[in-house]
Structure formats: C-alpha cells, structure tokens
Amino acid sequence: MPNSDNASTGSLADWLRSVTDDALTDLLHARRDLATPPPTSSTVLATRAGTPGSIARACEDLDTVTLAVYEAMLVVHADADPTSRDRLVELAGLEPADIDAALDRLRARALAWGDDEAIRVPPAARDVFGAHPAGLGNPAPDLPDFDLDELSDAERALLTTLAPGPPVGRTRDAGIHVPLSSARTPAQKLLARGLLVRRDSETVELPLQIGLALRGGHIHAPGTLAPPRLDTHPHAPATVDETAAGEAMEFIRHTEALLTLWSGQPPPVLKAGGLGVRELRRLTRELDVDEPRAVLIAELVVGAGLVADDQNTTPEWVPTTLTDSWLASTPDARWTLLAQTWLDLPRLPGLAGHRDAKDKPIAPLADELRRPLAPVARRRTLAALADLPPGTGVHSADDLTATLAWRAPRRGGRLRDEMVRWTMAEAAAIGAIALGAVTTATRALLDDDRPRAGQAMADAMPDPVDKVLVQADLTVVAPGPLEPELATEILAVADVESAGHATVYRITEHTVRRALDTGRTAAELHALFSQRSATPVPQALTYLIDDVARRHGRLRGGVAGSFLRCDDESLLAEVVRTPAATELELRQIAPTVLVSPLPLADVLDTLRDAGFAPAAEGPDGRIMDLTRARGRRTPARSRTAPRPAPDQATVDPGQLRAIVAHIRAGDRAATTRKGTTVRLPSGGGGADTALTLALLSQATREQREVWIGFVDAHGTARQRVVTPARVGGGVLESTENERYPLHRITSVALVEDA
Structure with missing residues (x-):
C-alpha cells in the first residue's frame, strides 16, 4: 500500500514507487505482459500498465463484481x-465488503490506485470499456429538476427501454426541435423536457442522472451481480473413477479401431488440408460412433503423433511407427497419452463442421481448427470442477458455463461458452470426467503428474478376466476387459457386436474361416472355447467349427505370381471351369497345380467370392496368415512440446524480484541529485575519458555513490546509481557485484549529498 500522501493523490508512477517490493512482484506476476521487456523504471511500468491493450488483458481475470466496481469508477x-x-x-x-475486496484486487493489478478518499483509474480504461460503462450515458450538466411520476406511460416506457443500456437510441424525432407545448411523440416530449439529450439528427441519449433514477439510484440493482447457483451432487470418488474408466476403455477401443482402419485404407488429405466429408462418414460408420466423437478421435491420434500426413505426391493420413508401441502398451498408458494430448491440444475439435468466414464448413484436421488458447479454456473448465470436493459433480454443463462466465466475463471471446460445453463433452468421452465430476487421474494430470495419473486410471480400470461366456446363439460375452492374449484369440475368431462394460462378440462362418486362415486349426479353436468358456460350449459352435474346417484348406495357393494346388483333381477341374479362372488367368501346370500371374491375395479373394474356401500356403507348406499384416506406416514426426499459453507459463519468482530491483534502480537513478556530469565521447579516449576515470577512481577510494548512464547489451539506454568497488581492465565493478564495461558507459556524475 502507498506510504505517502503524494502517492495517494499523484500519478500511477508515484503510487508504484511507493508500494512495497512484494506488492510490485505480485503485480508483475498477475500482469505478466508488464515484465517483458523488463521496465527500466516505475514511470515506464506505469506507462505500460496504462495502455488499453494491457488493461484489457488484466481485466480478463476479473469477476463480475470487480468489473462492476471498475465500471462504477x-x-x-x-x-x-x-x-x-x-x-x-x-x-x-x-455491499461495502464487496467494494473493499474489489478495490484491493484492482489496486493489486494497478488498474486503480490511491487511498479510499482519492481513487483513480488510468484514462485508457475508458477506451477498454467503451463510451457507456455499465450501460449508462454521460451526465447532462444542465438537466432541470424532474419527477418521473409526472411522465405519461408512453414516455416512461421509452426511458425504461434505454435504462438497462446501451443508453442511446435512433429516432427521426431527434432532428425535430419543438417546444413542449407542440410536442406530439414521446421522444419529442422527452427532448423538450431535457430528459433525453440530442446527439445528432437521428440519435438520442439517456442522461446519467435519468438512468440512475430509473435504476433506483444505483448503477446495479441489488442482487443482480450475485454469482449464479452451481447445482452439484455428491458421489463416491471410487464410483466416479470406475465410471470414467469404463468410458476410457471404450474410447481406447474406438481409437484402436481407427488405427486399424487407416492402416489398411488411409484416407486422403484434402487439398486444403483436413479430412473429407466422405471419409468422416466412413469413419463414423465403421466405428459406429457419432461425428463429434469420430472428429475427436481423429484429432487426438494426429495430435499424439500416432497418425500423420505421409507427405507423398497424393498425401494420405497414415498411422506412424509410434502406433505399434502404443498398441503394445497397457490400457492406462494408452489413456494417459490420449488424455494428455487432449488437455494440451491447441485445437478445437468441436468447431469442425461449423462455417468459416467464407461460409464453408470447417473440415476435421484442418488448420482452421487451430486455437492456441484452447488448452487454457480446457484447464480452466476442469480446474473449476477440481475445486469441488472429490466426487462432487455439477448438475449440467450449462450451470458450469454460467458460473465461469460470471467469474471472468471478459475472457474467452465469442466461443467462450461453447468451449466450456465442448470441454465437458470431450472430457466425458475420453474418461477425464464422469457424472459431472473430475476423476482422480484427471486431478493428477492437472498437476502435471502423468505417472500418478496413469496409476490412478490403472487402479480404476477393472481387472482383466480370463474367462468368457459362450451362448447358444453363437455369441461370446466378455464380462470385463479380457487378458491381452485371450482378447487376441477371441478377436481372431469373432467380431465385436456391442461394447461397453461387457463386450459381446459374434461367431460366424466367416470369422471361423478367418481364424483358420491365420494358421489356427480346428483342434486349437475347440481347445480355446473349452478351456476359456465359463459356460458349456454349445453344440452348434462345435458343428460350425468342424464344418468350416472340413472345407477349409482343401484348395491351397502359393506364390508364382501365385499358385493353387489341390490333391482332389476334380475340385481343381471345377475351379478351372468357373469364370473366375479366366479372370485370374489360371493355368494348369500339373494335374493338381494351377498358377496365376496375379498376387496370391487377389486370387484367394476372387475364389472366395466364387464360393470356394482356399487357404494361403507358405514356402514350408504350412498355412500362413495374409490378414495379419499391420498395415501401412509412415515415419513418426518429431514432436515439439507445446508452448505454454500465458496463463500456464511458470514464472520464476527470483526473476521477478530481479526485475523489481531493476525498476527500483532506475527510479533511484532518475531521482538522484547529481553533480557535474561528464559525458564520454563515442569510442572513448580524450580528456573526457581521463576525467571520467579519475572521477570513478575518486569514488572508489572514497566509497561514494556515482550516477552512470550506459547502454546495455540490447542497445537500450539505462541509468544506475552504484558504489564503485574497482575500476580496471575496462570494467567498472560495483559493491553489489555488478559489472559495467567502460566502453558502454556514456556519462557519469558524483551523487551529491542531500
């Protein structure tokens, strides 16, 4: 706080000189733009703090009540x-207590200064809040005495319309000058009474005095600035964590499905960048998800470096080499990477599909979705939830949106409220929140503790199960996440029909044949279900496996281009008679062997479409898997850590204290009484240089303070008051262990005693 009457009634610079170093440090921490580059004095700091841009940034952190007090000033x-x-x-x-708290916040940010009897604000604040702060007009100096009760209903209705603000309106009557006796319309009568002020031929303004009277004598009606009610409901933290873990596992499954899909069929990159509408629809169809979820998954796999533009002549979105290590990692590690990527993603997936400035829809993965401040909005939303007791969730996203808007109404721009809603929806989708509450893992992520976040998610995820339930309708129910080895075996012989806390798989003739194609035998499939099913194996499944296995592999193909061999000559003759034989250019080279110039995969697919069930054969004669190839990969791009937004950047307290000392030194140099100043000529030398060295040597012997002017390493002129400790070797050393090269010193003078 100021410690002098002059500081209370003077300029902002005077007030800044009077506050404590701790208060000045807190100011630089709250308004970080003021510290870059370090100001040379309180005058420079005050000038910088009084600019419209800096004031606008400082007001972004103020709540509705504090802004209302600022507008009142x-x-x-x-x-x-x-x-x-x-x-x-x-x-x-x-309430007086609210006024005092608001004034403390405003003074701490140098948005206002002075004691309670003489409070000032920077002139540029009016540029930030506009010509009509609080929606009130300018005072009318010549306003006559008035009684609003004497007005007609129409006149009072017109004033009431302008009272909430803005206080200006357009009317043709503004250009008509008539006495009250000749006035016909409400506007003409109010202008004649002086209760409206004419601004131009089409505009009128409601004077401040009238606006206050219509508001009951107050700028803000009592109770209108109270924070909105945030309805919450408590849950056990373990319930929140387990519910979120279920959503996280489902999100991981969908991410795996996208990587698998794009490994085999990478979508093209649009000419303007991004993912096309047709590819997005294919993605939603294959993953069985809605578009917002598909966009979110696509944005995260690219943001995490799992997918990248392969930058070929016809570029495609291709999984990178990081995909394989991600797929091989544990579920909690996979979730941690996706959640951290989402938290720091400088993009807005929710904006996909909206119209750009040219009224064209914004494509997913396009540059138009980039918003560097998106991570700030996400952290701010999650931090508001994290401030609640563990397990406590909000009733709805709209409630939280209203609360955050009250806490910082000038922050966020036109998408402020939408970003809160998008954050809530995306956080619920990836398992960062559940039941409207943040999870233990998310709290750890907000503290930048990824190991603890991964462990918390691992603890919340259900333990893997080693048994499945085989049903008579040839479905397989997994009552929880399967052990990795069992999951691989089940996926080889069945397709996912529905997923959730319990996953349902469907076994068909096609899936059994697919398992046999990978080299598994009928005996191995029987053993899998007999050993891993907690229920008796249905007879229908046993018959299905045996029936498919009996027909499978009788016809085998190899590489010639490719070849087909079969011990049953009549079956091979049947193949030769089909139209597929002509399409595949099959040629018989032996009674039991056919060859084709086409790739083996094409030959097998065509014969399967013709009703046959061939299998692929390796060089050793064993069945080999042509479907297990991991798909395409592109080299992973080197990922640079995202630059923290101003709200997230850590500030070194020691650096701020050094800046404060720098400011104080500049203030001292600017106000010090100096004797005769000796100026050094450019490049040094001559009588002035000798006189300067003699003066510095005298000050060193007598331990007297000297005022020096110098140019720093950035070419900026500075001033300091120092006590020389040693002069020599082209350097002036002070008793504070500071060094000033003599060739940078431009002027010097002894400090006179007061």
Whole structure:
C-alpha cells in the first residue's frame, strides 16, 4: 500500500514507487505482459500498465463484481478526477465488503490506485470499456429538476427501454426541435423536457442522472451481480473413477479401431488440408460412433503423433511407427497419452463442421481448427470442477458455463461458452470426467503428474478376466476387459457386436474361416472355447467349427505370381471351369497345380467370392496368415512440446524480484541529485575519458555513490546509481557485484549529498 500522501493523490508512477517490493512482484506476476521487456523504471511500468491493450488483458481475470466496481469508477469519471470509496458504495448497489475486496484486487493489478478518499483509474480504461460503462450515458450538466411520476406511460416506457443500456437510441424525432407545448411523440416530449439529450439528427441519449433514477439510484440493482447457483451432487470418488474408466476403455477401443482402419485404407488429405466429408462418414460408420466423437478421435491420434500426413505426391493420413508401441502398451498408458494430448491440444475439435468466414464448413484436421488458447479454456473448465470436493459433480454443463462466465466475463471471446460445453463433452468421452465430476487421474494430470495419473486410471480400470461366456446363439460375452492374449484369440475368431462394460462378440462362418486362415486349426479353436468358456460350449459352435474346417484348406495357393494346388483333381477341374479362372488367368501346370500371374491375395479373394474356401500356403507348406499384416506406416514426426499459453507459463519468482530491483534502480537513478556530469565521447579516449576515470577512481577510494548512464547489451539506454568497488581492465565493478564495461558507459556524475 502507498506510504505517502503524494502517492495517494499523484500519478500511477508515484503510487508504484511507493508500494512495497512484494506488492510490485505480485503485480508483475498477475500482469505478466508488464515484465517483458523488463521496465527500466516505475514511470515506464506505469506507462505500460496504462495502455488499453494491457488493461484489457488484466481485466480478463476479473469477476463480475470487480468489473462492476471498475465500471462504477468510470461512471463517476475517476479517470479524470479522483473519487472516494464512499461514493462507490453509494452508487454501486453492492455491499461495502464487496467494494473493499474489489478495490484491493484492482489496486493489486494497478488498474486503480490511491487511498479510499482519492481513487483513480488510468484514462485508457475508458477506451477498454467503451463510451457507456455499465450501460449508462454521460451526465447532462444542465438537466432541470424532474419527477418521473409526472411522465405519461408512453414516455416512461421509452426511458425504461434505454435504462438497462446501451443508453442511446435512433429516432427521426431527434432532428425535430419543438417546444413542449407542440410536442406530439414521446421522444419529442422527452427532448423538450431535457430528459433525453440530442446527439445528432437521428440519435438520442439517456442522461446519467435519468438512468440512475430509473435504476433506483444505483448503477446495479441489488442482487443482480450475485454469482449464479452451481447445482452439484455428491458421489463416491471410487464410483466416479470406475465410471470414467469404463468410458476410457471404450474410447481406447474406438481409437484402436481407427488405427486399424487407416492402416489398411488411409484416407486422403484434402487439398486444403483436413479430412473429407466422405471419409468422416466412413469413419463414423465403421466405428459406429457419432461425428463429434469420430472428429475427436481423429484429432487426438494426429495430435499424439500416432497418425500423420505421409507427405507423398497424393498425401494420405497414415498411422506412424509410434502406433505399434502404443498398441503394445497397457490400457492406462494408452489413456494417459490420449488424455494428455487432449488437455494440451491447441485445437478445437468441436468447431469442425461449423462455417468459416467464407461460409464453408470447417473440415476435421484442418488448420482452421487451430486455437492456441484452447488448452487454457480446457484447464480452466476442469480446474473449476477440481475445486469441488472429490466426487462432487455439477448438475449440467450449462450451470458450469454460467458460473465461469460470471467469474471472468471478459475472457474467452465469442466461443467462450461453447468451449466450456465442448470441454465437458470431450472430457466425458475420453474418461477425464464422469457424472459431472473430475476423476482422480484427471486431478493428477492437472498437476502435471502423468505417472500418478496413469496409476490412478490403472487402479480404476477393472481387472482383466480370463474367462468368457459362450451362448447358444453363437455369441461370446466378455464380462470385463479380457487378458491381452485371450482378447487376441477371441478377436481372431469373432467380431465385436456391442461394447461397453461387457463386450459381446459374434461367431460366424466367416470369422471361423478367418481364424483358420491365420494358421489356427480346428483342434486349437475347440481347445480355446473349452478351456476359456465359463459356460458349456454349445453344440452348434462345435458343428460350425468342424464344418468350416472340413472345407477349409482343401484348395491351397502359393506364390508364382501365385499358385493353387489341390490333391482332389476334380475340385481343381471345377475351379478351372468357373469364370473366375479366366479372370485370374489360371493355368494348369500339373494335374493338381494351377498358377496365376496375379498376387496370391487377389486370387484367394476372387475364389472366395466364387464360393470356394482356399487357404494361403507358405514356402514350408504350412498355412500362413495374409490378414495379419499391420498395415501401412509412415515415419513418426518429431514432436515439439507445446508452448505454454500465458496463463500456464511458470514464472520464476527470483526473476521477478530481479526485475523489481531493476525498476527500483532506475527510479533511484532518475531521482538522484547529481553533480557535474561528464559525458564520454563515442569510442572513448580524450580528456573526457581521463576525467571520467579519475572521477570513478575518486569514488572508489572514497566509497561514494556515482550516477552512470550506459547502454546495455540490447542497445537500450539505462541509468544506475552504484558504489564503485574497482575500476580496471575496462570494467567498472560495483559493491553489489555488478559489472559495467567502460566502453558502454556514456556519462557519469558524483551523487551529491542531500
């Protein structure tokens, strides 16, 4: 706080000189733009703090009540003449304690200064809040005495319309000058009474005095600035964690499905960048998800470096070499990477599909989705939930949106409320929140503790199960996440029919044949179900496996281009007679062997479409898997850590204290009484240089303070008051262990005793 009357009634620079070093450090921490580059004095700091841009940034962190008090100071023109705390209490419509708390916050940010009897604000604040702060007009100096009760209903209705703000309106009557006796319309009568002020031929303004009277004498009606109610409901933290873990596992499954799909059929990159509508629809169809979820998954796999533009002549979105290590990692590790990527993603997936400035829909993965401040909005939303007791969730996203809007109404821009809703929806989708509450894992991520986040998610995920339930309708139910080896075996012989906390698989003739194609035998499939099923194996499944196995592999193909061999000559003759034989250019080279110039995979697919069941054969004669290839991969791009947004950047307290010391030194140098100043010529040398060295040597012997002007390493002129400890070797060393090269010193003078 100021410690002098002059600071209370003077300029912002005077007030900054009077505050403590700790208060100045707190100011630089709250308004980080003021510290870059370090100001040379309180005058420079005050000038920087009083610019419209800096004031606007500082106001982004203020809540509705504090902004209302700030607007009240502008209403009473504290930017021109100081006002008092009592005047604000009288006008603001707030409790005195709220006024005091708001003034403390404003002073701490140098948005206002002075004691309670003489509070000022920077003139540029009016540029930030506009010509009509709080929606009130300018005072009318010649306003006559008025009684609103004497007005007609129509006149009062017109004033009431302008009272909430803005206080200006357009009317053709503004250009008509008539006495009250000749006035016909409400606007003409109010202009004649002086209760409206004519601004131009089409615009009128409601004077400040009338606006206040219509608001009951207060700038803000009592109770209108109270924070909105945030309805919450408690849950056991373990319930929240387990519910979120279920969503996380489902999100991981969908991510795996996307990587598998794009490994085999990478979608093209649009000419303008991004993912096309047709490919997005294919993705939603294959993953069986809605578009927002598909967009989110696509954005995260690219953001995490699992998918990248392969940058070929016809570029495609191709999984990178990081995909294989991600697929091989544990579920909690996979989730941690996706969740951290989402938290720091400088993009807005929710904006996909919206119209750009040219009224064209914005494509997923397009550059138009980039928003560097998106991570700030996500962390702010999750931090608000994390401030609640563990397990406590909000009733709805709209409630949280209203609360955050009250806490910082000037932050976020036009997408402020939408970003809160998108954050809530995306966080629920990836398992970062559940039941409206943040999870233990998410709290750890907000603390930048990834190992603890991964462990918390691992603890919340259900233990893998080693048994399945085989049903008579040839479905397989997994009552929880399967052990990795069992999951691989089941996926080889069955397709996922539905997923959730319990996954349902469907076994068909096609899936059994697919398992046999991978080299598994009928005996191995029987053993799998007999050993891993907690229920008796249905007879229908046994018959299905045996029936498919009996027909499978009788016809075998190899590489010639490719070849087909079969011990049954009649079956091979049947193949030769089909139209497929002509299409495949099959040629018989032996009674039991056919060859084709086409790739083996094409030959097998065509014969399967013709009703046959061939299998692939390796060089050793054993069945080999042509379907297990992992798909295409592109080299992983080197990922640079995202630059923290201003709200997230850590500040070194020691660095801030050094900047404060720098400011204080500049203040001292600017206000020090100097004797005769000796200026060094450019490049040094001559009598002035000798005189300067002699003066510095004298100050060293007598331990007297000297004022020096110098140019720093950035070419900026500086001033300092120092006590020389040693002069020599082209350097002036001070008793504070600071070094000043003599060739950078431009002027020097002894400090005179007061």
